[in-house]
Amino acid sequence: MNGQRGFVKAVTRVLSVQRNLTRVLAACLAGWMAVALTGCSGRGSVDIANSQGGDPATVDAPIFYVKRTVPKQSDDLRVLRPAVPKADLFKRASASASAPEVNITARITGTDSYDIKDVDASVDGKKIAFAMRGPLTMNMDDAKPPFWQLWEYDIAGDTLTQVLPASTSSTGNDVAPHFMPDGRIVFASTRQRQSQAILLDENKPQFEAQDENRTESAFVLHVVTPGTDDLHQISFNQSNDSDPTVLLNGRILWSRWDHIPGKDGIHLYTSNPDGTDVQLYYGANSHATGTKGSIIEFVKPREMQDGRILTLVRPYTNVDFGGDLVLIDGKNYVENTQPTLDNPGGTGPAQTEATQNDISTVPGPSPGGRFNSAYPLWDGTNRIIVSWSQCRLLDNTQNPPIIVPCTDARLADPNAQAAPPIYSLWMFDPSQNTLTPIIAPVEGVMYTDVVVAQARQIQNIILDGQTVDPTLKGALVGVLDIKSVYDFDGVDTAQPSIAALADPAATTAAQRPARFVRLEKAVSIPDRDTVNLAGSAFGASNFMREILGYAPIEPDGSVRVEVPPDVAFQISVLDANGRRIFSTHNAWLQVRAGEVVTCNGCHAPAAGPNPHSHGRANLFKPAYGGATTAGQPFPHTLSTYLPNAGETMAEARARTTCTNVAAGSCSMRPSMNVYYSDVWTDPTAAGRAKDVSFDYSYNNTLQFATPVPARPASCVDTPTNPAWNPICRTVINYTKHIQALWDLPRQTVVGGVVTADHTCSQSGCHSTSGAAANTVQAPAGQLNLTSAASDQEPTQPISYRHLLFTHNQQEVNMGALQDTPGPLDAAGNPTAIPVGPYMNAGSANGALSSAFLGRFAPGSGSTHAGWLSPAELRLISEWLDIGAQFFNDPFDPAVPVN
DSSP: OHHHHHHHHHTOSOBOOSTTHHHHHHHHOTTSOOOOOOOGGGTOOOEEOOSOSSOTTOOSSOEEEEEEEOOSSOOBTTOSSOOOOOEEEEEESSSOTTSOEEESSHHHHTTSOOEEEEEEEOTTSSEEEEEEEOOOOTTSOTTSOOOOEEEEEETTTTEEEESSOGGGTTSSOEEEEEEOTTSOEEEEESOOHHHHHHHHHTTOOOOOOBOTTSSSBOOEEEEEOTTSOOEEEOOOOSSOEEEEEEOTTSOEEEEEEEOSTTOOEEEEEEEOTTSOSOEEEEOTTOOSOSGGGOOOEEEEEEEOTTSOEEEEEEOSBSSTTOBEEEEEOTTTBSSSSOBOTTSTTOOOOOEEESSOOOOOOSSSOOTTOEEEEEEEOOSSSOOEEEEEEOOEEEETTSSSOEEEEOOHHHHHSTTOOBOOOOOEEEEEETTTTEEEESSOOOTTEEEEEEEEOOOOOOOOOOOTTTTOOHHHHHTTOEEEEESOTTEETTEEOSSSOHHHHHOTTTOOGGGOSOOEEEEEEEOOOOOTTTOOBOGGGTTTSSSOEEEEEEEEOOTTSOEEEEEOTTOOEEEEEEOTTSOBOSOOOOSOBOOOTTOEEEESOBOOOSOSSSOOOOSSSSSSOOSOOOOSSTTSOSTTBOTTSOOOTTOOHHHHHHHHHOSSTTSTTOTTOOBSSEEEOOOSBOHHHHTSOOOOOEEEOTTOTTTOOSOOOEESGGGOOBTTBOOOOTTOEEOOOIIIIIHHHHHSOOEEEETTEEEEEOOTTSTTSSSSBOSSTTOBOOOGGGOOOSOSBOSSOTTSBHHHHHHHSOEEOEEEETTEEEEOEEOOOTTSOOEEOEEOOOSBTTBTTSHHHHHHHHTTSSSTTOSSTTSSOHHHHHHHHHHHHTTOOSOSOTTOTTSOBO
């Protein structure tokens, strides 16, 4: 306690925190270096207060915290199970510098090295939950450290128990426990309980799917009743969901690493406790709000008593395990400057700094130090207990280097190097603008994850299944309901209007740009011990996708379609050719069994200085209100589907046809094929005939003769016999399904004589073999569509490389094929002329893809008109749209492995 008393005496006065405070504290405090909390960048200053005179930091409730040795390597917010040094959980009877410290976990950790993190206190203040793993040994496999397990500490009984039974404790990593008001615990886990069950439905082995970086198994949210194995998964993100907490309204709030292609950020999401109604809460377009516009992530959220969200903001890594604390007005804003409909005219900012410390969120020294964690009190004071480290520098001019205070002159040095952090516990009082010490800093030690075992206002309880449809739940499906795909940010973007497109007298089907939606599912990627995939397995994209099915878009742009529950999916809006016309939907959606997910429409891609966010209710007024009159047909349509007031065409049709959601007549059932049938036009009222029906079917033998990519085969349906079910998938592997199109014989035979041969990879065409025997040629159009191994990537055929990657132009020289020489480079070295690619991976309507596919379309400008059928062109289109992967099944026997 001598060091503690010395620490307290050193701060017996309230010191105005200016630049010279560093020198004052440096002179006063033996054994550790403090730093000024400065007023740079207009952020004012915070006073350092003493902990004497009535102990102003005291809270009449126990506090719990983790004390660990400082890790030698930087942390990374994207990795939730790093190997770090020894830690224990400690208790003090109050948040007082004079309160004795008690080691709670020593009875288990002993002299071994254990790691502990993510501490939480129950609402009644009687229990503590945390994550612990160990023992950690010097010789353990870094790739296979001990599992993180959840523990619960009963304060009155002084007992420690595992939250999950020992029999299930080693079947996944469990972290970030948080008490729910009904006694259950929500936590992040790699168990992926429901996701692994779905793998079995897909005839795959069970495994922990990797995050989208393929760094570690993805952590997703689960709920458990302590002491039982009654747990279930409630989130289905493809990367990590972490730091869950329960809001006063009863909803779960958490940090989601959103890493779908085109996005990479950690922002806040909410849902009901059963995983229904997942919504973006805050921050998808507020990441560039750190120091000097630097990128920050939003982690460790906790609700303040006034309803604001206290959040740690920091970059992924290289900031000494800490960052800044901000308060977010999430009730009125979804982004820093984007208000909700309840806050019209709000301009923000929604984010305000919790303290006036001059915190830097870029790597390097931070003048005002950094925060590692924080816990708000619920006693009407708005006080926050924080884990804070002062700014300190390494003076490398000394030998050995020494730790020195941060002064203006030293911080101005571009080579200034931060010293190791020295996180300890402080009480921040916003009313007095003071930080009061609770625990003296100790070199080489971090005090983090502090909580107060203080009774708080109990949250609203939202019962599981409260918002689901029992009929849909019994059919094991959810529903996606879109009012109109032409509604962009509450604006009618249809030309001339949604109402005109919906009227068969004004618009034909061919004049409507949006005709189908496609449901696309992420393919779970196993760890390397299960299947060690080579990078070439992914091909032109760094991910794999499957197709769940197709559904028509009604004339008014509405959609109501069944979706498999408990899978991460996205949607694409397609034209009449089955090709995506809008940008890829760049967020993962999910539905639980029986859930109906509704949205007004679509939205423009995030762009510009102030992009809009979506995915949260009450952000935009709908541009389309549906039927204006009940019991009357939509204008110039048949009376088959009479709407209720406010219903869209999709809703009216589904209500009429889906009294049995499993029946083939239900309009909400997707299909593995692409069909169109005009069920709306009243020829008499519209003054014209119905639009022509068509289908692009895998099982249309006149159009499709190569292997069918649908799994299982029973999912392949017909317009009169829908066969879709929640486990249907379209899995397109290039070698089996696309190369087969190039190799399929396409000969016209008249009287036993071949009069035309349009086989793509035949000699004399897209091949290096000439039409005459034993001759070579440059392939037609410099595009080789044979299955020969590529010299660029031997595990892939040359056709795949030529279609999607740049390659060298070739010519015949003295009977041999060689690269066409290009001009000499600046150094006088020979070059080759590059050609290709011929397709856009990720877009069938991209310029390259459109030019390629256009060759097969009817019309005078087409050079290959009719050589590929509409169903074959549809297969190529969907393969391109979902990323043109080389393989879409990690367990295919032919998939390249390391």
